[in-house]
Amino acid sequence: MRITLDRFPDGKRMALTMSYDDGLYHDRRLVEIMNRYGIRGTFHLNSGKLGTQDYLEKGEIASLYEGHEISAHSVTHPFLPFIPKEQAVQELLNDRLALEELTGYPVRGMSYPFGSWDASVVSMLDSVGIEYARTVDSHGTFRMPENFQLWSPTCHHHDMIGHAERWLHDNRVFPTMALLYVWGHSFEFERENNWELLEQFGELAGNREDVWYATNMEIVQYSKALKALRFSASGELVHNPSALNVWINADGRVREIPGGSTVDLREAGK
Known part of the structure; x- marks a missing residue:
């Protein structure tokens, strides 16, 4: 019998997740647009900056990101490879502790602050309960990661339209599951005055019956269950x-x- 482990939930071949960092107030507009198009994602937050200038308030976190995932990004956003390992451990554990108080569920994922990591940082993730960690090293493909603790996205949102068009057009010839993973910062839409890019992406890739819209952790959990x-x-x-x-x-x-x-x-x- 020929068996292939190449299906997302409900037998779908395509999945989409989005991943945004820092937790600035521009996430309010970002989430509203994503929700309108049925797109789900993960928001990596610096708990130590919440409630300060330009950042979201702690009291709005759970309701704003309902239906999405809240994930770690360290307490203060340091370059993790350039601080003592003991401090790096504290940055991640304390971020988890603070975010779990706000969310009411285990926070077991992260994105690397500044996209910066080294072998020492990766080696400590298991000990602080981190199951996945996103890099900023876009690879331009739709493959599933080999190592979730070095999970690289498909593209930054600057390039998401072209990648989404290829992902939708070529999906029938993909030999395996096709994951479109988009990352960025919500303040970039405001800074570059191109929120219409997100609207265009939503019209193109959102609200489709043949796509699984998932958070980062849902993809991790499903992949582990499939391989088990x-x-x-x-x-x-x-x-x-x-x-x-x-x-x-x-x-x-x-x-x-x-x-x-x-x-x-x-x-x-x-």
Whole structure:
């Protein structure tokens, strides 16, 4: 039996996530536009700057980002490779602690401040409970990451229209799942007076039935659940030990594997 692990939820081949840093007040307009087009994303916040000039207030964080993900970005936005490791640990742990007080859920992702990282920083992420970390090294493709703690995006939002057009046009020939990952800062739209770029992107890529709109952490969790599937030697039986439902391709048929279940792929399924 030919099995391919190449499907997002509901058997979709395409997914979109957006990722924005810092938590300035321009996020209010950004979130409103994203919500209008059904686009979801992750917002990496510096907890130590909330409530200061140009930054969001702590009291609005949970409601503003409802339906999206709040993620870490360090307390004070330092260059992590250039401070003592003990301070880097504190920057991330204390950011998690502060943001979790505001959100009411575990914060286990981050983006690197200034996009700056080295092997020492990456090596400590597990110990501070960080499951994924986004870089700023855009690769221009739609591939899934090999290492979620060095997760590079498809593109900055300056270039998202061209990438979205290619992502939508070429999706039927992608050999695997096609993830469009856009990153940026909301203040850039204001500084460059090009909020219409986001509106154009929403018209192009938003509110589509063939796209999974996800947060960064949802993509991480789904990917881990998909890779945790346990197959029999024949490939005809599959057990899903996770709590998430996942979808696979089995001999050309898309099959749902419910969380906690064992499925005989020879049988008819939905």
